[in-house]
Amino acid sequence: MKQYEIDKLNRVKRGANRATYDIETINKIIDAGFLGYVGYIYDGYPISIPMAYARKEDKIYLHGSTGNRMLQAILEAEKTSITIMHLDALVLARSGLHHSVNYRSVTLFGKVSKIEDDTKKTAILEQIINNMVPNRWDSLRPMHQKELDRTLVVEFTIETASAKIRDEGVNDEPKDYDLPIWAGIVPIKQIAEFPISDEKLEKGIEIPEHVLNYYHNNKQ
Amino acid sequence: MKQYEIDKLNRVKRGANRATYDIETINKIIDAGFLGYVGYIYDGYPISIPMAYARKEDKIYLHGSTGNRMLQAILEAEKTSITIMHLDALVLARSGLHHSVNYRSVTLFGKVSKIEDDTKKTAILEQIINNMVPNRWDSLRPMHQKELDRTLVVEFTIETASAKIRDEGVNDEPKDYDLPIWAGIVPIKQIAEFPISDEKLEKGIEIPEHVLNYYHNNKQ
Numbered sequence: 365m366k367q368y369e370i371d372k373l374n375r376v377k378r379g380a381n382r383a384t385y386d387i388e389t390i391n392k393i394i395d396a397g398f399l400g401y402v403g404y405i406y407d408g409y410p411i412s413i414p415m416a417y418a419r420k421e422d423k424i425y426l427h428g429s430t431g432n433r434m435l436q437a438i439l440e441a442e443k444t445s446i447t448i449m450h451l452d453a454l455v456l457a458r459s460g461l462h463h464s465v466n467y468r469s470v471t472l473f474g475k476v477s478k479i480e481d482d483t484k485k486t487a488i489l490e491q492i493i494n495n496m497v498p499n500r501w502d503s504l505r506p507m508h509q510k511e512l513d514r515t516l517v518v519e520f521t522i523e524t525a526s527a528k529i530r531d532e533g534v535n536d537e538p539k540d541y542d543l544p545i546w547a548g549i550v551p552i553k554q555i556a557e558f559p560i561s562d563e564k565l566e567k568g569i570e571i572p573e574h575v576l577n578y579y580h581n582n583k584q
Numbered sequence: 585m586k587q588y589e590i591d592k593l594n595r596v597k598r599g600a601n602r603a604t605y606d607i608e609t610i611n612k613i614i615d616a617g618f619l620g621y622v623g624y625i626y627d628g629y630p631i632s633i634p635m636a637y638a639r640k641e642d643k644i645y646l647h648g649s650t651g652n653r654m655l656q657a658i659l660e661a662e663k664t665s666i667t668i669m670h671l672d673a674l675v676l677a678r679s680g681l682h683h684s685v686n687y688r689s690v691t692l693f694g695k696v697s698k699i700e701d702d703t704k705k706t707a708i709l710e711q712i713i714n715n716m717v718p719n720r721w722d723s724l725r726p727m728h729q730k731e732l733d734r735t736l737v738v739e740f741t742i743e744t745a746s747a748k749i750r751d752e753g754v755n756d757e758p759k760d761y762d763l764p765i766w767a768g769i770v771p772i773k774q775i776a777e778f779p780i781s782d783e784k785l786e787k788g789i790e791i792p793e794h795v796l797n798y799y800h801n802n803k804q
Contacts, residue, residue, distance in 0.1 A: 403631055409593070411630070459727070541784050546792050552777075553777060558772045
């Protein structure tokens with residue numbers, strides 16, 4: 365399977381020309397981030413909560429405290445959706461209507477289950493930490509059993525999905541190009557600033573290579 | 585009213601020490617951004633869609649095409665929630681469990697209605713554009729009636745809300761401070777890069793002051 369089947373759930377209606385259902389493209393957008401907006405329903409309200417994640421094949425992994433209301437709700441509902449968006453630019457047109465943003469976004473629909481096995485839970489937590497900062501996990505102390513016991517690990521299996529990408533300049537009404545109005549884009553980026561060591565750090569501990577690498581790969 | 589009443593809908597259960605219901609604090613977090621995740625329910629799935637917004641007092645304004653599935657769904661449901669989050673830092677602890685992020689987030693719960701009056705619609709679209717880039721609107725050509733007709737403007741009235749803020753260093757287990765592991769924070773920022781003029785711009789049109797100001801206020 366190279367793309368998700370298009371049905372009424374994942375079909376992009378507005379801006380369909382910017383939509384794709386291609387699995388490789390969707391996975392690339394997922395892998396470019398570590399925070400996704402997970403939906404749940406509470407008291408009739410659809411609510412979304414930003415959560416750290418990691419992907420492996422068609423699975424998205426989430427974690428939280430065993431008391432986490434959102435994770436409990438999606439386990440009970442057995443399904444949810446996750447939205448991930450990367451903002452790339454403001455698009456400033458000559459008319460209000462054509463103002464837009466450049467972005468890469470996905471909406472994933474899938475089923476939800478709990479991971480119970482401790483070895484698998486630990487491997488997933490490693491993956492989530494390393495998806496935030498590559499190679500971080502190996503520098504940490506191993507997890508205590510009681511920490512693992514109070515951590516809920518949830519597996520979300522992507523059943524269908526869509527991506528929307530806007531990556532171009534201004535699209536104004538043909539007539540408007542003659543107007544004496546500035547139009548263009550303002551690129552937007554999420555960047556890292558230089559790491560700040562914990563004040564309580566033992567003397568002599570330098571910022572490790574994996575953290576410096578993260579900084580160098582994410583600074584402006 | 586200085587803070588939202590706490591009830592089961594908006595009460596923050598996890599990390600309650602980071603929660604606030606203070607209206608001024610919540611409004612400040614809303615006003616620091618222009619993209620929020622609006623929830624809706626489709627086919628039993630809670631879905632969230634990133635949308636541009638602007639706030640005025642206890643109202644959040646959204647807009648989109650008249651065919652927008654999400655806007656139609658929340659108008660029908662007459663209520664929804666909106667989540668807005670600003671990521672400020674990665675918090676890298678000595679143990680996996682204490683890894684976290686610094687952030688400012690709000691979840692807003694409220695009722696939804698459609699704005700029909702053209703003058704009010706136009707004023708709201710002006711506010712949404714100016715919330716993206718201050719003072720942009722006055723440089724644009726006026727909206728055409730047919731553009732206004734195909735634009736749906738939705739008013740969301742905040743009925744209750746909560747904010748969560750984490751703005752501190754690493755919190756490790758007391759025993760872990762002796763470990764020879766680097767811990768600290770990596771500040772994260774969303775920044776603007778220098779504006780790129782549209783290739784089709786009429787000769788002699790310079791980048792205007794409001795766009796340069798946006799750049800200077802948002803560059804690293």
